Amino acid sequence: MDLKQLYQDIILEHGKSPRNFGKCDKYTHKARGHNPLCGDKIEVYLKLDKEKKVEDLSFEGNGCAISIASTSIMTETVKGKSLKITKEIIIDFLNMVKNLQEIKSKELDEDQKIKIMSLSGVKQYPMRVKCATLAWHTLTSALDGKKDEVNTEAAE
């Protein structure tokens, strides 16, 4: 195991200066995610436009470098994508951190793929996979309009 594989520069940078932090204007969907084992809590705010495109996406909360970076990278990656593609990217991401599969989606550019792949280091640290996946499960919940809080202990 190599700590630098886990804490890549992209992750450290996003962890320190997360993008899209705060409530976005006129959000249409929101969901709360909670990892009861460590106490990490995030809220995801999402604005879908009339064509069901993610017009805006932001988050609030606190957590470890992995969870904050993952959330930040997620908001950057998904913003501007259609609902259908967003769901594809979420599935891609969840498969990637669990099975280290390549990112299949053709809708992402190389830069976005590199950012997402920077989170692949968690695979070597099974206890930290949930830190990386919390945001993505929470986004799914927001898209599905579920009222219950996402709980990492139930989401797997």
Added chain:
Amino acid sequence: MDINTIKSEFPIFSKKINGKSLVYLDSSNSSQKPISVLNSLDNFYKNEFSNIGRSIHSLAVNATNKFEETRISVKKFINANSKEEIIFTKNATESINLVATTFGQQNINKGDEILITELEHHSNYVPWHYLRETKGAVIKFAPINDDGDIIIEKLKELITSKTKIIAVTHLSNVTGTIVPIKEIVEIARKKNIPVLVDGCQSAPHIKIDVKDLDCDFYAISCHKVYGPTGVGILYAKKKWLEKLPPYIGGGGMISEVKKNKITYAPLPEKYEAGTMPTAEVVAFNESIKFIESIGMENIINHEKKLTNYALENLKNINSVNIIGNPKNKAGVISFVIKGIHPHDISTIVDEEGVAIRAGHHCCQILHDRLNLPATARASIGMYNTKEDIDVLCEAIKNCRKVFELK
């Protein structure tokens, strides 16, 4: 006492973690086990196994005797009046649930108050919460100050004519606060209120004397006292165990069973239904013997010195902020580092073989009070050395390097 001799009694320390020697600083979570305990488990299953209390054959008689020997050792270890006051449970959580359920059934009605504190572990809150849900009880929290000490004056003020029980930890698993139980019991005595003490953290680290404390109930988890998992202890004054209803029903806890009537076994069997963790209870006797062979006074002195050494060295690391500064502190040190989440700290120090815990340590009420989502925690056991603390400090310094913080 020679710490290296003691450490050598714990086989786990000969293992490597991530290629490094194990620096185990998570004893508040659970302790490691000496070889005598492991040998006892092995020997009991290989050579002596039988269920206890039921059969007449030789193996059963021997197993029953060994099981009861542990009860007598526990009685002496905590200075109880009689062995009937020692109930074996699954863990301290079950011990507290036993009291909350049976005491609540008999003594708690709508509007009655249960007084706990902001220091409590979830296991000394959630069982009482059930009574809030089922009986309409009210739970009050005695506040702490910023040092992590319970404000005794405020605790006094929270006692009313409706206070039915006070439940309080003996030693905080976050701040390391050693709570003045005697003082709280004296306050409670004047109002005739029983006191339950959560002794999960205290039992391995301070001398327990339930006669001197004069508490009504005392809960212990043996896995934290260098013993096996699956065994807990409930000490209760005999008058309570006689008066309260049974908890779990089944074999072993009955006297006579008829279609229209059941009578219960005398103490302590009344509270020990079903097959107990026999080998584990028998092995726990070895934990007590191990502690006594070193001497609790020696353990206390060693851990006190090591705690002070750790506090001094951690305070010298600029970025480390230690949580709480209680008047009387045991070897439980929670801390935060600005800019690095406790989970990241834990992952990074783990690379150096250092096992600490990160999170809310089952104390969300306390973390809310401290306004912290999570903390990192290093907790000391009898086997820890100054070298362990040095490795911890170096590993913590490495956190800032990994995070590229200046």
